[in-house]
Structure formats: structure tokens, C-alpha cells
């Protein structure tokens with residue numbers, strides 16, 4: 231029996247039986263002050279780019295968790311993952327995988343952390359759920375609404391525990407803000423402003439080298455969004471993929487495109503073939519917090535209209551540089567006494583980054599950079615006093631820790647899969663509305679765009695053969 235197989239067998243049994251799961255109380259686990267190897271949650275990490283290491287660092291610090299495997303399509307990233315894990319444990323036990331199917335086929339792995347680019351989320355997550363792995367999965371839930379629905383179905387069918395990487399919910403300022411709103415301290419909420427970044431950000435630092443390649447051209451090109459297919463600049467940008475990266479598989483289910491370094495690692499976000507631009511990169515953060523404060527974790531907008539400014543179609547970085555999305559949450563759907571309007575904007579001078587709820591009696595604004603409110607007493611508080619907390623929102627001191635606790639207790643995490651799905655719907659619909667150029671009507675219960683077959687088609691995307699959902 232391997233060191234982790236007892237954990238896996240125990241957990242697998244609990245997953246199969248809801249009744250048995252209930253017996254495994256959090257306190258029972260907590261009683262084991264030093265967690266034996268056989269009682270640790272065994273974790274595989276899939277995707278070691280920007281977010282994979284951040285998440286894994288926290289998992290490596292937890293006594294009751296053992297990272298046993300890593301997977302990446304880039305050999306250098308994979309080696310870095312394995313080295314990091316082995317250095318932490320002082321052994322050579324972390325197994326390396328190129329193909330996530332092989333990692334997921336291991337029965338002794340209880341849970342996985344998935345931090346691959348958005349165009350891969352659904353394939354990896356549905357397969358992992360069908361393999362009964364508990365999942366810490368990154369935001370946004372997936373690249374399309376249909377993929378998100380598939381993930382939700384797979385997670386529910388297999389009774390897995392899911393935590394989304396919308397970690398702002400585990401920070402005290404966001405919790406305080408959401409509780410103030412939920413407890414009615416600003417009166418009836420009538421309007422919400424969700425401010426997100428605009429433009430593109432060169433996360434990978436690949437833009438300077440790309441632009442340097444273009445200095446020989448007569449035309450001065452200052453931004454990757456100005457590089458258009460078929461032009462001399464484009465031809466200079468294209469290269470062979472580096473030997474360490476399996477680029478064909480990295481593109482995976484998306485349309486095959488020529489390799490251009492500046493839109494692969496980290497910067498895949500700025501290409502609609504693989505990501506969703508700033509809107510979809512951030513909707514699972516500030517949009518998620520907006521929903522939390524409103525109590526809209528299981529509902530959505532009935533009307534969505536998006537306007538955006540885009541680079542030329544097919545440009546190297548082609549996602550919207552500015553966008554403005556208006557969402558209408560109807561009282562008949564939400565149960566509120568009046569409709570709520572939510573504006574999601576990137577590049578609007580009028581809307582600050584973060585989430586601002588505006589009610590009949592005041593307002594609250596929260597962002598990673600701070601907190602402000604119409605009532606300065608709320609600003610001074612660390613948390614809402616207990617006598618004002620008629621509605622107590624879920625508390626989590628650390629987002630990855632919360633996932634592990636829930637893997638043991640079999641209770642929902644602070645951001646389960648359904649929450650991630652609903653939090654990102656306004657972003658998906660806003661993007662589709664921008665693409666078709668008109669307002670959309672959304673059936674919240676049936677999760678369908680009404681009377682617009684072109685927009686409906688954009689709820690899903692075709693996959694490049696042989697890729698398909700598990």
C-alpha cells in the first residue's frame with residue numbers, strides 16, 4: 231500500500247456515501263494534531279504558469295496535504311513544479327506528467343489544482359470530476375457558457391468538492407463589504423458598479439522583444455494589437471515553438487494558429503481563441519464579489535447589453551481594449567423589491583476599479599486597494615459587529631485552506647462551482663452582446679439566450695479534432 235493509498239481509499243468511500251461523509255466531522259480531522267502521511271489529502275497540480283505556483287505554495291504549507299504529482303505541457307514549467315515540490319518535502323517523490331489524463335487516472339490522488347489557460351478548463355475539469363477528484367479550479371469557470379454548464383453538471387453528478395480561485399471572498403475587507411450590503415445597511419440596492427481593467431497587460435514580458443523585432447519595418451508598431459495577419463510585422467512575429475513546449479497540445483481544443491510567443495504563456499488572455507480579455511479575466515473577482523453582496527449566487531441578469539472597442543479582427547492581441555456592459559436583474563427573478571442595474575466597465579473614467587453597491591440609504595466600495603463607504607464608521611470597522619449580522623456570510627480565513635477543510639468535511643466551499651458559474655455569466659453575456667452588437671435577453675432559470683440564434687451559437691465553440699469534453 232502506498233503512503234497515500236489509505237487516504238484515497240478512505241476519501242473515495244466517503245465521496246461515494248453522503249451518509250458516511252456526514253460522519254467525517256471537521257473536528258475529527260482537527261484532533262489529529264500531526265497528520266500522518268496516510269491521512270493527508272493527496273493533490274496533483276495541473277498547470278504551472280503564473281497561478282499554479284501561487285496556489286501550490288499554500289498547499290505545500292498545509293500539514294494535511296501532500297502534493298504528489300505535477301503536470302504541464304512545457305517541460306521547463308513542469309521541471310520547476312517538480313523541483314519546487316521536492317525541495318519542500320526534501321525527497322524526489324513528486325511525479326511529473328505531460329498528459330493530465332495519466333495524472334487523473336491515478337486512484338491515489340484525491341484532489342487536483344487546475345491552473346491551465348481558460349480554453350483548457352472544461353476538458354480538464356470535467357475529466358477530473360468524472361474521476362471523482364475534488365477540484366480547486368481557477369476562474370473564470372470556463373471559456374464559454376456551455377462549457378461552464380458541463381463543468382457544473384460533472385461536479386454535481388460526481389458529488390465532488392469544488393473551490394473556485396475567486397479568492398477575494400476569503401479576504402476580510404471583501405467579506406465586510408458584502409455583509410454590509412447583504413444586511414441592508416445601505417438600504418435597497420438599486421445599482422452596482424463593477425470596475426475592471428482595460429487594455430492588455432504584458433504579463434509574460436514578451437512585448438518588448440516582439441516590438442524590437444519590428445524596428446526594421448518602415449511602419450512604427452507600438453503595440454501587439456496593431457499586428458495584423460498577413461503583414462510583414464505578423465510574419466516577423468511568427469516563429470517555431472520552443473522545443474520545451476508541446477504547442478500543438480497547448481492550443482488543444484482551440485483553432486490551430488501560428489506560434490507567436492507573445493500570445494502563449496500568460497498572454498493567451500488577449501486572444502479570443504484562448505482567453506476572454508480583461509472582462510473575462512476579472513469578472514470572477516469583482517463580478518463575483520458584486521453577486522456575493524447582492525445574494526445573487528444562484529441567479530442572474532435578465533437583460534445584458536455590452537459595447538466594446540476592439541483591435542482589428544485577428545490581431546495578435548485582439549480582445550476588447552475598452553468595454554461597458556449594462557445588466558438588468560429583474561425583481562421578479564431575484565425576489566428583490568426593485569430591479570437592480572449592474573454596470574461592468576473596463577476603461578471607464580467614471581467607474582473605479584473594484585465593486586461599488588449603491589443603495590437607497592448609502593453605498594459601499596471595495597477593491598484590493600481599499601474600502602470606502604458612505605458611513606465612515608463602516609470604514610473604521612475590521613468586521614461588521616455581531617448585532618448587525620442578521621445574515622452571516624460564509625467565513626474563510628484562507629481560500630486554499632478552506633478547500634482542504636471542505637474536502638474533509640464534504641461541505642461546500644466558499645466559492646462552489648455553481649457560484650463560479652453564476653458570477654461569470656454577466657461577463658460571458660456581455661462579451662456575446664458586444665460580438666453580436668445588440669442587447670441580449672437571458673432566461674435565468676433555463677439558462678438560455680432568448681430569440682437570438684446568432685448569440686445562442688456563441689454560448690459554445692466547436693473543438694478542434696480530436697478534442698472533446700469528457
Ligand SMILES: NC(=O)c1ccc[n+]([C@@H]2O[C@H](COP(=O)([O-])OP(=O)(O)OC[C@H]3O[C@@H](n4cnc5c(N)ncnc54)[C@H](O)[C@@H]3O)[C@@H](O)[C@H]2O)c1
Pocket residue numbers: 276277278279280281282301302303304307328330344345346347348350368369370395396397479480482494495496497498511
Ligand atoms: N485567481 C487568480 O487570482 C488568478 C490569477 C492569475 C491567473 N488565474 C487563472 O489561472 C489560470 C492559469 O493562468 P496563468 O496566468 O497561470 O497562465 P499561464 O499561461 O501562466 O500558465 C498556464 C500553464 O498551464 C500549462 N498548460 C496549458 N495547457 C495545459 C494542459 N492541457 N495540461 C497541462 N498544462 C497545461 C501551460 O504550459 C502553463 O505552464 C487561468 O484560468 C487564469 O484565469 C487566476
